[in-house]
Amino acid sequence: MATLNVRNLKKSYGSVDIIHGVDIDIKDGEFVILVGPSGCGKSTLLRMIAGLEDISGGEILIDGGVVNGLQPKDRNIAMVFQNYALYPQMTVAQNMGFALEMAGAKRAEITQKVGRAADILGLTPLLDRRPSQLSGGQRQRVAMGRAIVRDPKVFLFDEPLSNLDAKLRVKMRAEIKALHQRLKTTIVYVTHDQIEAMTMADKIVVLQGGRIEQMGTPLELYDRPDNIFVAGFLGSPAMNFLEGRLRAGEAPVLETKAGTVVPLLSAPAQAADRDIVVGIRPEDIAFGTEGDGVPASVTVVEPTGSETHVELDVAGTPMTWVLRQRVDFQPGNRVMLSLASANTHFFDKATGRRL
Template sequence: MATVEIADLKKSFGAFPVVHGVSMDFKDGEFIILVGPSGCGKSTLLRMIAGLEDVTSGTISIGGKVVNTLSPKERNIAMVFQNYALYPQMTVAQNLGFSLELSKMPKAEIDVKVNESAEILGLAPLLDRKPSQLSGGQRQRVAMGRAIVRDPQVFLFDEPLSNLDANLRVKMRAEIKALHQRLGSTIVYVTHDQVEAMTMADRIVVLRSGVVEQIGTPLELYDFPKNMFVAGFLGSPAMNFLPGKLAADGSAALVLNNGESVALARRPDVVGDNDIVLGVRPQDISQDPDNGTAATVKVIEPTGADTHVLVELAGNEITCVLGARLDMKPGDQVRLSFKTPAAHFFDAKTEARLEAFSNENKGQQA
């Protein structure tokens, strides 16, 4: 396995830049996930690491060696694609061993590697089948097995689960994570699904418009997002944002744009009463019939384990995750409390987090 080092990497298609001076280092054996909205450059970045896209400027190093001018074959990486890319006329065993045949490996060695990867991925009973006889999850495991047999320095995954149904995605997430733990491999994984990122990654790289917004562990990014973009991207349902000003009397309260006041668990440590944005995750909002802020129910979504409620509060739409069984309907009035120590505060103009990250407030807010 190997480290991956990216230094001031840029990519343009003609006059159109899509990656803007990205720099990051991935440790040996680390599971890195690149996330971001469509068009943010994450797949382009992965394809540059693989050698499938040329680098406009900057360097990519794998295992301490600059690979900018090397072909994909020379980089000793393996890539798993969204569409599996299996050969339909070949059996599972032939698909698994095809790249080894091309490298002129002896058949006996190929058989050993194919059988080993098949055992790891539960494909042993399927070796004589063709891709058309497999389910989506089985095809994805064959694609992963084809990568494993090559013993690459780095595994690259490009949205490998996006074609699977919801239940199978959950199962395959666990299988890929277990595979990583078993092989101790370096994995760079691209997805637009923040749930995949939160549940699988050692560290997450959040990209927007070809720029790295933040890098950190899943809980670091969830608990201490650098800005409103990261805060809103990670977490399901997404974080709520309420614009306003801190109360002029110095109390722990936010005065909303319509003049209504929302009580806070604490007053943020910021100077002045400039326009700020309160960020609260749906799970941190609670009902408070006596002292809560009035809101009107718009949509109710029972999930079984809990109930997601969309409300209108002072002209803002807010999503709350409330009790498992709620007797309410659209148009009902509820009173909600935002007095949570897990609240976030952002500058309304720059969208940057107003309170700096520190181990001290990490402990207080965890």
């Protein structure tokens, strides 16, 4: 296990800047997930940590030692790729032990380490099979086993679950989290899936355009997003946003461009009499009344079993409402909503920053 520190890290391709001075401190044994939309620089950042991409500026430190000039094999890290990268002609045991064999380890040591990793990952009955005889989840476990046998200081995962179906992704999320709790090793994990980030990470780093938008625990980012981008990125379904001008007073209201008046429970003082964006999560919307509610039109109803997702039109703005109870809505129905939640978020329209 090890600490990992990224200091003012930069990456450029010619005159095009990809990573813009990123700083991240990762504690010993911490599970950190880099998340963001495609093209935000998260995989490039991971490959720089691994030594697979040259660094244009800044430093990478593992256990306090700068590793910028070290080859990937000398950094004592192990990387699990999206495509598994298994040798098709080798058995599971041979794939898992190959790196140790290349390092000159003795046969007894290889057998012992492969056996231990196979036991941890439930691969013992599969050691004599080849990758073509395995399911996608089994291949991913073999790729993880190949990393475990090296006993690295840091594990790097590059979107390891993106090739799996939805049900298997859920299962593998739990397996990777359980593996981390058992090994207590330092992990840096890249994904574009914010559900993976929310359910697995000790700390999330949200990236956009090669810059860090926010860093913190999953619930910190979910409950107090720093800006509109983070607020809209984390959460499924995504946070709803209403633009308008806040009219301050004992009972603050948002006046939308469509002329709709939206009563609010409270608002920060700095939001008064300015153009703002109000954010409310789908699960925080409630039924309203004619006296204190906001009219909305139902456009789509999506029952999921445990929940019902209702797509709405509110003052010309599409919104999503998540209900735990069953409802008999039909497209075109008019409903009254209460958006006066204690969990309402307020953002400056010009800057996108939280108020």
